[in-house]
Amino acid sequence: MHLKSKYKKLLNNALEAGGQRSTKQREHIFALLLEKRDHPTADEIFARARSGMSTISLATVYNCLETLVETKLIRQVNFEREPTRYCPNLTQHAHFYCRESGDIVDIELPEKVLSELMQVLPKGFSAQHIEIAYDGKCNDCHDAVN
Amino acid sequence: MHLKSKYKKLLNNALEAGGQRSTKQREHIFALLLEKRDHPTADEIFARARSGMSTISLATVYNCLETLVETKLIRQVNFEREPTRYCPNLTQHAHFYCRESGDIVDIELPEKVLSELMQVLPKGFSAQHIEIAYDGKCNDCHDAVN
C-alpha cells in the first residue's frame, strides 16, 4: 500500500472514530501537513492548500485544522504571541525555535527526562501534558558564516 | 527599609540602567504585580491599576508592562492562545496551569533537570531559554470533592 492510501486510511479511521465526516478539504490539508513537516501557520497552510484546491477558504482551513487537532491527528504549537503552527508529529517531543532562521525543529525527549519533569511537581499536582519550547540558534545558523 | 522603598529602589535602578524614566504608572503596575503574584493578564492588571489610579489607560498598562519586561523586572507567560500573563518571579521556573481552577502556579526546576534538558539538544544547537508549561489538575482541585 502506498503512502497516499496509508494516510487516507489513518485519517478516515480517526475521523470516523470521532464521529466526523471525511471531506476533500480535510484530506487535502492533512496530506500537505504530512508532506512538508515544517510547522506551518494557518495562513501558510491556506496558501499551500490553494494550489491544488483553488476554492478553499481560510475559514475552512481553520475549521479543518481544528477537526484534525480534535481527532488527535495533528497538534498545535505556540510560540509566544506568534500565530499558531501545526505539527503532524504526535510523539512526545519539544520544539526548538531558531531566532535567526525562524525554523522550528522537533526535539525528541528521552523518557527519563520526561519522568523527572513529572517528579518535580509538588504533592497533589497531576499533569496531563507538558509543553517544552526552546529558543536559540540552530545548527544551520551556527554553521553559517556571520 | 520597608518593602515599598525596597521595590522602588529596585525599579528605579533597573529603569535607569535601561535608560528609561521612572513614572507613577510604571511604579504602580510594578507594585501591584509584586503584591499579588497570581499571573494576571493585561486586562486584569488594568482593572486593578484603576483602583488607586483612575485615569490610567489600557494602552499605558501595555506600555508599562513592555518596559518592565525589557528591563527584566518581570516576565511574560503564555498558554496556548490565551492572553499573555505577567510574572514577577525571575528565577528559572516552569508554570503549571490548572484546567479546573484556571490557577497558574510557579514550579521550581532543579538545576539538574535544566541541564539535562540542554543536553538533549542535537549537536550545533544552543538555547538561550527554555519555556516549560504543564497543564493538569492542581492540589486544591484534587482535594476538593467533585
Added chain:
DNA sequence: CTATATGCAAATAGTTTGCCTGTTA
C-alpha cells in the same frame, strides 16, 4: 526646556462566527 510617557481612539492581526449553499453518509 526637550525628550519621552501618557491617554485616547483608531488600526491591526489572528481567529471565530453566522448564515446560506453544497456535500456526505
Added chain:
DNA sequence: TAACAGGCAAACTATTTGCATATAG
C-alpha cells in the same frame, strides 16, 4: 434527504499605533 461541512463576509479579542497633551530629568 437530513445533518453536517464549506465559503464568504462580518465580528471579535488581544494588542499596537498615531497623535496631541502632560511630565520627568
